[in-house]
Every structure is written in structure tokens, then in C-alpha cells.
Amino acid sequence: MNWRWFHRLGSPPYVYALARRLTPWFGWLSGLSMLAGLYGALLVAPADYQQGEGFRIIYVHAPTAWMSLMVYTTMAAAAAVGLIWRMKVAHAVAASCAPVGASFTFAALATGSLYGAPMWGTWWQWDPRLTSELILLFLYLGYMGLRGSIDDPQRADRASAVLAVVGVVNVPIIHYSVTWWNSLHQAPTVMRFGKPAMPGSMLAPLLIMLLAFTLFFAALLLVRLRAEILNRERTASWIPEVLKS
Amino acid sequence: MSSHAATIAAAGHIAPGTAGAADAGRLVLLRDLKLAFRRPGQLIQPLAFFAIVTTLFPLAVSPELSRLRAVAPGVLWVAALLASLLALESLFRDDAYDGTLEQYALSGQPLTWLVFAKTATHWLLTGLPLALLAPLAALSLGAPPQSLGAIVICVGVGTVALSLIGSVGAALTLGIRRSGVLLALLTLPLSLPVLIFGARATELAMRGESFVAPLELLGALAVLGVTLAPLAAAAGVRISLE
């Protein structure tokens, strides 16, 4: 199998140029799909018979929750690549993912709280999904904290990479234990993303929003990645050329 | 030069009687135990912390044993978790500081095994005493005397998992100034499953019901920790030596 494409991805100038070319595509596509999704979510989908109009926040909550997990997995995968093949670009990708993932997690928590508040009567409940999201936020903060505490950039990359891999192995364990804990105490559970039960007019905007958020993440990642590469490679010879053009 | 010294001088061309991994692990364990007992004051500290934290709850919540009994499992486990965390800071720190860890990495012996030996010693010095002290704390919080044996077992197994999980954080935060809070931030989310299963097992034990299910889950975590944590911790140690 021809692995040249993989090795090319290890070259910072190549990735920088690629990111630069791809960013507008992802940016525009995510903007368009976000508009389409919001149209479907706010205007086309019928209001839930139980929860009324407030239910529409699920169209932001579900994608952000899904993305928070997906970004962590991407971060851990990039970290593993960086650890095994010693690729600087992979570590740069992992570093770029972290703040974005943490923001998605925070958004998921905030929208989750807004979603549940009318039904619970309080702003917070120890629902298993929300609790897992909260713990995920702590995992992100721990990762960013570790990165920030180590001065040597290569050591920071590698130590946080080990942490990310350990974290991703733990996420399913944590989720399982939280669900188990919750089932014991019968706390109110409202986070049911009834996938098959949802009629098409409700499901379609959800899927579009999911796509929109994924494209949005890709665009954000590419922008952050370029900045990260520029910062890491600031003394390299290829930088002045690229900055001029 | 004495005849012994002459032997040393000639030792170069005698094939060295290399120590096996088992010998090396045993020596690491013995050295850490000996060092710990040279400073017995430091050994007591996590236990004293555990005792003090459990005392905080009756003072902060209520002295009524019936109320304390309800929260006792949680209090016991949170206190054990925090006490473990405090002790974890020193798992690798001294060895990293004086170059012993570097010698371990260069010894030709598997670093994963040596790291495991250190973590095992750490549990013997911290986790096991905590498990033996937990029944006393539980009694003070209203636990029935019949459950005390079960509490020792639950805390014992749980602290094994905690020591292993914590060893990863301790390795990754080596060399960072004032790493105590960061170590806690990294280790606590990863320790939550241990807390959940351990507290549930203790609660069932205190009620006199069968606590086998959560104990098995706790044991599974410990086994998973034994297989994976030393690998990650050894990787962390190597990274700290770079």
C-alpha cells in the first residue's frame, strides 16, 4: 500500500498549505448546512406534544454532545499517532482540538440544562448523560492543564498525548459506571434521543445539524491548526515565504 | 590493594551474574519499604488526613449517627480517595529528583515492571493501612460492627485500583512545580468509577446485603489497572526523562 500520503501529512508546510486550501470549503459548507438545519429545526419540525417549543434546543444540544465526544476521540487518535510515529503535526492537531472540544462540552452542558429545566423545575439534575458530559469537561480541562504546566513543548506534547489515550480508554468505563450509578438511584432521566421513534420531520433537521457541527468543527480545527503550526515552526525557513503569499 | 579489591579490578572480564527481573522488582520493593520506614512520620500523614477528613463530616453535617450512617459510604470513599491522592505525589518524585528513576530506565530491566513494583509498594504503604483504618472511621459514622470486615475488603480492593490509576498521573506530572492540584485534577475524573462501585459496595455491606456485584466490578477495575496502568506510567516516566 502506498503510504506516501501519510508521510506527507507529517510535513508541517504541506499540512499548512492543505489546511489553508480546505478552510473556506469547510467554512462555507458548515454555514450553509447550519442554516438548513436551523430552518428545519425552528420552522419545519413540529413542536413536541409534551415539551412544546422548548424542545427545539435539542437540535443544538444533541450535536454538541455528540461532537464533544467525537472531538475527544479525534484528539486521542491524533495524540496516539504523534506518540507512536513521533509526528509533530499530529501533536499540533491534538493541541488544536482540545479547546474546541471543551467548548462543545460546555455548550452541551448549558443546552442540556436549558433543555431539562422546564421539565425538572431546577437548572440541574444528575442525569447520567449530563454527568458524563461534566466528567468529560474535567478530562478536557485536565488535558489542557497538563499541557499548560509543562514548559518544554516536546515533553508537553508527549505527556498530554499519554493522558489523552488513557482518557479515551476511560471514557466508556466512566460512562458505564455513571449509568450504573444512576440506575440505582432512579434519578429523573430526560435525555432520550429517541432515534427510531422520531418521525422524519424531526430526525432530518437533527442529522443536518449534526453534519453542520461536524463541518464547523473541521473548519475551526483547520484554522487553529494553521495558527498552531505557525507558532511551533516560527523559526523554520519556510515560514517567511508562506507569510508573504 | 587488598585481595578483595584486586578481585574487583579483575571483575571486568568475569561475565556478570545478571539479576533477573524478579530480583530487580523485589529490590525496588525492599528499597522503597526501607526508605519509607526511615521516615515513619511521613507514613502516618495520609492516615491522619483520612481520619481528620472523616471527622469533618459529623462536625459539618450532624452528630446524629442515624444521619451519618446514610452518608457514611460516600464520606469514607471520598476521604480515602483524597488521602490516596496526597500520598501519590511522592510515588515517583524522590526517585526522579535524585536520579534513581533514570537508573531504572537504564537498567536493562523492563521499566513497566519496576514501575509496577513501586506502585505495589505504594499500595502496601498507603492503601492497605487505609483499608485497615477504614473500619474505625466507619464505626465513628455509625456503621454496624458486622459490616467492618466487608469494609476492609472493599476499601482494600478499591485502593489498589486508585494507586494504579494515580500512578499514571504521578508519572505524567513529574517535574512540574506544585503539581499537587494538577495531579488531583487529572486523577479524580479517572477514579470516579472506583468511587461509584466502592461506595455502592460499602453501602450494601453496611445494610447487611450482598455486595458481591459492585465488588466484582471494583475487582475488574483493579485488574484492568494492573494490566494497563504500569504501561502508561512507564511511558510517562520515560517522557519525564527526555
Add this chain to the structure above:
Amino acid sequence: MPHESLEAENLHLWRGEQHVLNGVGFALPRGTCLHVAGANGSGKTTLLRTVCGLLYAESGRVLWDGQDVQADLAAFHSRLIYIGHEPPLKPDLSALENLSYWVGVRRRVGRALLGAALERVGAIACADRPVRTLSAGQKRRVALAALSLLAAPLWLLDEPTTNLDSEGQGLVGTLIEEQLARGGLVLAATHQELPVARERLRRLELAA
């Protein structure tokens, strides 16, 4: 004795933005000592640690006996001993206890041999005292005792003569000469001069 030799080819290493090792290479046949010289900050310690395998060189490789050491790092480690700036001694243990653990992790040695080694380096008086009560020079002598006990063909020494009086420095020279006579190799990083015979000494000058 196997024909062990040490080579380094075109080692490049960056620490952050600093290009610390810029194409460093050398070839060291058995029975020779390489004096790695250079001002502070020129990368002497970095070179030693890279040869050990503690640091990862972005390009280039280290060869032991003609084989890349990365292929079997554990085997390479069992053939070397590295002593850094500070001797790796635990302050709360005595010199004898430190030696028994340090050496014991790699090699089974009896108590008598440990005592004899300490006597050879002139540190027998310190044998039962906790290391934190010893002076820097005495600690370094204890480290030299470990050198003689571990019987490794490759020695990597960072500033081996620091803190030693002239007698101690002579001892270092003697130990190195004995090691070279056995067909061993020594890499010593120091900005002082090494008390080793000229014909067995090679020099590698590192520029900052």
C-alpha cells in the same frame, strides 16, 4: 570478549527551538575513551543522554557493535552504565545500602564485594553513614565504587572528576585506564582535562 564498538552517525536533536546536536558523529573502537569537550551549554550532557537512548534524536542513529541500539534498547542498556552530574544516591540510605540496591537491580553482588569496592575508592569510612551526611566528593567516590562493581563494557560519565580532590581525580583516571585495558569503552563529558593516557584518548569538541 566480543568486539564491541560504539558509533554515532549524524545525530540531530532540537530542544524547543535550539538545535543542540547538529550532525554529531563519532566512532569509538574498543579500548578507547572519548572525551566530549565543549563550553557550558554546548550539548555534552545532551549527547551522552542521546547515546544512552534517554533522549530521542530526530535524525541519525547510534550503533553498538554495528547494530542500531533502537532495535534492542534493553540489551544495550544492560551493557552500559550512565552516571549523570549528580550521583544517583538516596540520602536516607547508607553508602553500602545504596550500592547494594543500585548494583543489585542489575547484578547479584555479595556484601563483601561491596565493602571491597568502597575500600578501593577510599570511601570505606562512609559505608554506614547516611548519604545525606556525606560531602559531594565522597558521594562521587561512592558512585565510582558502583562503576567498578557493575562491570559494564560501556561507561557514560558526565563530569566524572567534579568535586574530587587530586587523589580522587587520579582514581578516576586509574579506573578508566583499567576499563580501557579490559577492552571497554568510556565516554566522558567534561570541560576539564581527563587523566587518561594520550594514545587511548580521543576528543570530540562540541560547539555551542
